Amino acid sequence: MIQSLQEGGNVFKNSKGQAVTQRINQTDVKPTLAWLEELLPGLDLQSNTLGSTGIKDTSGDLDIAVDANTVTKEQLEARLKQWAASHGFKPEDYVKKSGTAVHFLTPIIGNPANGYVQTDFMLLKNVAWSKFVLGAMPPDSKYKGRERNVLMNSIAKSMGYKLNQIAGIADRNTNEIITDDPDQVAKMLLNKTATRQDLASVENILQALSTDSKRESKLADFRQHMEREGLPFMESTDLPPVTGYTEVNFLARLRDRIVNQGMQVIVEAEVQGGRAKGIEHLEDYVFRNGSAGIKKATDIVKHTASDTAKTTTVKWDGKPALIFGRDANGTFILTDVSGFGAKGYNGLFTSPRQVRQHLAARDADAAALGKPATRVQDLAPIYDRLWGMLDAAVPKNYQGFVQGDLLYMSTPPLEAGNYVFQPNEIPYRIPAASDIGQRIGASEVGIAMHTKYAEPGAAKEPIGNVKFKTVPGLLLLEPVYAKENVRPNRELTQQLRTVYSSQGAAIDQLFNPAELRALQITDLPRLCIDYINSRVGTGFDNMLADFGPWLQQRVTPKKFRNIVEYLQSPRSNLAGMAAAFTAWGLLHDIKMDVLQQLDLQHPGQEGWVMATPAGMAKAVNRLAGGFTSANRQRNNPETVANS
DSSP states (O other): OOOOOOOOOOOOBOTTSOBOOOOEEHHHHHHHHHHHHHHSTTOOOTTOBOBTTTTSSEESSEEEEEETTTOOHHHHHHHHHHHHHHTTOOHHHHEEEETTEEEEEEEGGGOGGGOEEEEEEEEESOHHHHHHHTBOOOTTOSSOHHHHHHHHHHHHHHTTEEEETTTEEEETTTOOEEEOOHHHHHHHHTOTTOOGGGGSSHHHHHHHTTTOTTHHHHHHHHHHHHHHHTOOOOSOOOOOOOOOOOTTTHHHHHHHHHHHTTOOOOOOOOOOTTSOSSSOBGGGHHHHHHHHHHHHHHHHHHHHHHSHHHHEEEEOOOSSEEEEEEOTTOOEEEEEHHHHTOSSSOOOOOSHHHHHHHHHHHHHHHHHTTOOOOHHHHHHHHHHHHHHHHHHHSOTTOOEEEEEEEEESSOOOEETTEEEEOSSSSOEEEETTSHHHHHHHTOSEEEEEEEEESSTTOOOEEOTTOOOOOOTTEEEEOOOBOSSOOOOOHHHHHHHHHHHHHHHHHHHHHTOHHHHHHTTOTTHHHHHHHHHHHTTTTOOTTTTTTHHHHHHHHSOHHHHHHHHHHHHSSTHHHHHHHHHHHHHHHHHHHHHHHHHHHHHHSOSSSEEEEEETTEEEEEEOOSTTSHHHHHHHHHOHHHHHHO
């Protein structure tokens, strides 16, 4: 397995799970290593740093190679614990082990007043070789060391060799090490004139292979790796220089960058915070998963287009969500989602009386807290009415449970040839002449079915072909599938592919969890989504230019400064931010085009769910007048009125 250093591992945490270490400034690295050398006489630490330790302006931790031929892990651990004990500290709080590493909670420059950094002593048999393999990438490389090593191993495999990260290049059949000299390795893998510098980065390796007749076979495994990981494989990744950004103007400049490159920024989201409610919106995957999210969303669209009729169903949004069925004894059970998975009480109700008792208890708790207590009034009549109908609909020999959303409790009224009902946030208008419309007109109670469970606690399954009994007045609506394949907009799709291939690495760097964590801005992706939410109903002009003032009102001055600093350096973070919003806008436009095609096949509902081998996503109109806008107005009328 090809691995790489993982900086900022946060091995040391307090009782609340918070890291007790911090990033170390470049200027403090050497003095701290010098202090460690005094503590550990005989070890050369300053000459054996790994990865980007001491190279970047700050480092998440200190990665140090230690010659395992001169000291054992146990000896190193004992020395460090002795120091901790001699200073009145608990050794177990300062020294930990994992794999071939010893981790030390290190006072910066030997002084706890400066704070602590995590030092990872990596005990290695061949320090020189491991330093080469685990070395830092050049500052201008758009790839990480892991990708460089995967590429080297891809080349080696095609030639009958394999990369051994702790020993050298080995024969793939015998495991015998052939050489651990990086210059010789370069000549073996690339060409007779190559040196270790030609293996310094992915870009250097690709350049060295540019005229190699066996280039494609050497790249085969690497291409598969990049595809599997959802990472962009860029033959050329140079970004145009970006200069002159200051805290005052960087957002406005970034807006201009987007405008000048023809990038579209039309963004709106329903997600509250960093997690999606239920099925993910197609376009939000870019903020959830970076470039891998772009690829996932693209693959979902691709699968949807190739077999729409089997992947895409109408998305119903009813209320409440009901779960009903029979247990192993054949007893009928009706409950809601909370009751079905309840841990503190038995929510598998076997009679309407049990439901009323539970609702009354919830009302009593709410009243004691001064909150509305209307559960019995609002919900008990629903369960009373549904109990007999659903019990009769589920065959006596059926074992398992199904889930659906209540759409209406009386036949919806006809308005201009449509059956109109509003189970939750927005009204549905289903043409009366359609197949579904005719079934709605012949019913009094409608429930949209979508999921089944083998038993409480079991995994969700598609509803499949559950056969219910016919009950007068009851419509158990199975999933409604699209009829014809959709055709995604080719121009938009090509634009998105270009963003993915040219700027995917910049997006991933922007949302790198370790980097965000180091600057205490791990919620940057969520803040982007929250900001977008705040613009619902107010228009989407000058989105990035207005991001700064919004941030200043939303976050602390320290966090605002950290975000500004992060977007200024490295330069590619600016490109990453622009590209992330651009990808979002393109995915949104692709989705809206697909949504319009689907609505022509079956008009009047909230949206559609695409369930494909690549994953699931929902296609819902989130712009002004669409589902999200209506939802926001219904739930936050004052916010919208004052915006």
